[in-house]
Amino acid sequence: MADTSPLSLAKELIAILDRDEKRLQRIDDFIHGKHDDPYMPAQADEEYKLLAKRAVSNWMPLLIGTPAQALYVDGFRPGSTEAGLPRPTTLTSPEWRHWQRSRLDARQAAVYRGALGYGHSFVLTEKTAKGVMSKGLSAKKTAALYEDPANDDAPYAALTITAKPRGDVPGKARMFDATYEYAVSFKSVSDLDSVKVASLKKRHGATECPVTRFAASVDLEGRTVGVVEPMIPIQNRINQTIFDLLVAQTYTSHEVRYATGMAPPLQMELLDEAGNVTTDPALAVDSQPKLDGAGNPIPANINHNARRFLFAEDPDVKFGSLPGGPIGSLIDSVDMSIRHWAAISQTPPHHMLGQIANLSAEALLAAETSLGRMVTEFQSLFGESWERVFRLAAELDGDSASAEDFSGEVQWRDMESRSLAQSADALGKLADQLGIPKRGLWKRVPGVTQTEYEDWEQMAEEDDSEGQLARALTRATPGTGTTTSPFSEAVAA
Structure with missing residues (x-):
């Protein structure tokens, strides 16, 4: 168990x-x-x-x-x-x-x-x-x-x-x-x-x-x-x-531009008379390529864009471009x-x-x-x-x-x-052609809330009670051209 x-x-x-x-x-x-x-x-x-x-x-x-x-x-x-x-x-x-x-x-x-x-x-x-x-x-x-x-x-x-x-x-x-x-x-x-x-x-x-x-x-x-x-x-x-x-x-x-037959320019550093690196151009007597941590020359950055023209001194240099992929x-x-x-x-x-x-x-x-x-x-x-x-x-x-x-x-x-006009037309046809009670279709009005629905019910009951009272008074009043109640006929007699 x-x-x-x-x-x-x-x-x-x-x-x-x-x-x-x-x-x-x-x-x-x-x-x-x-x-x-x-x-x-x-x-x-x-x-x-x-x-x-x-x-x-x-x-x-x-x-x-x-x-x-x-x-x-x-x-x-x-x-x-x-x-x-x-x-x-x-x-x-x-x-x-x-x-x-x-x-x-x-x-x-x-x-x-x-x-x-x-x-x-x-x-x-x-x-x-x-x-x-x-x-x-x-x-x-x-x-x-x-x-x-x-x-x-x-x-x-x-x-x-x-x-x-x-x-x-x-x-x-x-x-x-x-x-x-x-x-x-x-x-x-x-x-x-x-x-x-x-x-x-x-x-x-x-x-x-x-x-x-x-x-x-x-x-x-x-x-x-x-x-x-x-x-x-x-x-x-x-x-x-x-x-x-x-x-x-x-x-x-994007297109990729390329150049063959040429080496990129190198970053250079200045040397003084003692062969030490200096940043003062007035003391510089020589220069040498700048090296990275592995001892390789560092190429210089090339400032290139669509407004610049490419050229080379060596006639064997060739320029071209690779098309962008789809x-x-x-x-x-x-x-x-x-x-x-x-x-x-x-x-x-x-x-x-x-x-x-x-x-x-x-x-x-x-x-x-x-x-x-x-x-x-x-x-x-x-x-x-x-x-x-x-x-x-x-x-x-x-x-x-x-x-x-x-x-x-x-x-x-x-x-x-759906528009309100479309809904009203459809609900009207349901009431007229199929005989569905109109009050039964109130809930299908687009956007109606429970509170609104209950307000409509209360107002309908009030209107209905007022109408019943008015009809009763009309029947009870002589000389109106309508059928009077037995009580009114007895009073008239």
């Missing part, structure tokens, strides 16, 4: 962090532009090394930013109550009140970027002095255990590092299981014998582990993969091609690598190449289709995670109805670039 004691769980979770540390650090390095060096000769000089540093073209932030900027939660539609009636979506709903209290309008982007970059990130939901709040946790500092990592949404246990070890000061971490929170200390993630769990534990208030995983992609083995790691080989290939381009541009793209093939290679990058990563090519001239609306839509499918997949994955966060928050808040709401849905903002 497996050991499920708090100490055993803490050691297993810290061992996971130790196992994944190098892999996640490599991903982190590539995200921040610390890439592998391109190949260069072993005897490369400082100029080569400078070109290698300048050859790094970091495309990784675009990989993460393009889908992350299309992910924005701006509403939550609750499910039905036990009686079958929908729960109202208002600013006082526990889900949206928790969202605003946790400031997730701004903080949600960090959760998505972490999941897209490293493959997964986490959100911790807990009681605080300000109420129940949720916050994102980094994959580099957090690990979770699942009985079925491919299908379970609730981890068996989770641990997050709050302070790294420094010298003799041990590191600190918080561990959660289905009932309790534990304080964990350790000297190093690689030293499992130093792991200690404090005897004091406290209830976190939920019936399951309050840590939720946000995974960009999970296979049936429970492995998570982000958008960065699969693209590292192509990123290295782009860097190598650009390095070759810079070398060719520096050394072979670099067009290297530029085409960079372009091809970027296109491969775009195809594999499902990033529209014009996002990377900047070539959008003379593209029709249909061509742009076709180019964006692959990205749209990827974003839709991320929305379905992250949406389920947010729904669990909302249920946990409701349970910690004591709202049993919301805690058992498994039919609620996260609403994502439509981030596609």
